Amino acid sequence: MEAVNTRRRQTALLVVFLILPALLAFGVVRLLGTRDGAAHQAGSSPPSSPAAPSDAVGSGPALDVTARITGTEESTELTFLIARGRAEAGPPTSVTDCRQFAEWAQRNGGVPVGFAPVHTLSVHARRNLDISGVSVLAVQVTEVELAGGDGPWVELACRDDHAPAPTATHPDEPADGDPDRPHVLVAGQAIELPVPLDTPYDTGGAFPHGTVDYQLRVRMDIDGVVEEHRLRNGGSPFRCCGRSTYMGFRSARYEWRVSPPRSLRYCAELRYAVHPPPPKCALRHG
Incomplete structure (x- = not known):
């Protein structure tokens, strides 16, 4: 019995002096390795904080562009x-x-009268930039058949006695006399550019x-970088x-005269055989 107890004490001492230090050393090495790996991962991962405002502006579009019809080649x-019902209601x-009248008319089915539209681009700069070499091409989506059942069709126009005199030049005549001179804009600035339609290479008209x-x-x-934009008339194509x-x-x-009163x-x-008779017009108050 005494011999058995002696062997047990010797085994316990062996565990204390040989095995236990090895286990402690392994644990220390494992802990240090985990900390080093975590530090390395934290140093190599990108920051999670939001980007600075300058970065957000630089990564987005340089400008916002919209367009509207402002006339035709005839007027x-x-x-x-x-x-007729829309025209009478006003x-x-x-x-x-x-x-605003033109926007309302187009939303309610009004089609500009003429042969070719003239457009004005509204450009809003998101940063300081130079604009040059502007070209605009009409890309047909579909032909439109104006059915007689939607009519009877009439002409509708706007008269605003208090509107300022137009200052824009004809699209073919730039205001500064130099079509190649760039437009210099600062961040937040907006300008309007009357533009003609380009003639595509495969057709005879613009x-x-x-x-x-x-x-x-x-x-x-x-x-110095060419950008392309596809524009619609709000939520639908131009017509x-x-x-x-x-x-x-x-x-x-x-x-309609929309400024008060x-x-x-x-x-x-008018219906006529050879020459149109004088127009018969009368003033109605809305």
Whole structure:
């Protein structure tokens, strides 16, 4: 019995002096390795804090571009082909100038009258930049058949007695006399650029014949880099152009003055054999 107890004490001492130190050393090495790995991982991973404002601006688009129809090749004033009921009702009282009038008319099915539209680009800079080499091309989406059942079709126009005199030059005549001179914008600045339509290489005209839905392909040089934008008329394609006058016929015309006091000038439709008779117009108060 004494011998058995002696062997047990010897085994316990062996564990204490040989095995236990080895286990402690392994634990220390494992702990140090874990800390070193965690420190390495923290040093190599990207920061999770939000990017600085300058980085966010630099990584986004340089500018915002929209477009609107501001006339046709025949006139700087927009006239719309629209259903008679819309023309007689007129715009809501919230419409107080001819620009709002044009937006309202197009939202309600009005089609600009003419042969080719003229557009104005609204450009808002998100940072300091130079713009040059602007080109605009109409890209047809689909042909539009103006059904007779949607009419009868009449002309609709806006008159604003308090509108300022137009200051923009013809799209082919830049205001500064130098079409190649860049436009220099600072961050937050907005400008409007009247632009003509380019003529594509595979057709003879800048705009398709008839009434079509289309988008605008706008190309411009931003600080030496060419950017391309596809523009629509808000949530839908642009639409142009309608006709209201044919041989022997001229549609009725509704001219709304939207600046107070509101009024309506109505001209009856004309039908004739050779030469059109004088228009018959009367002033109506809204």
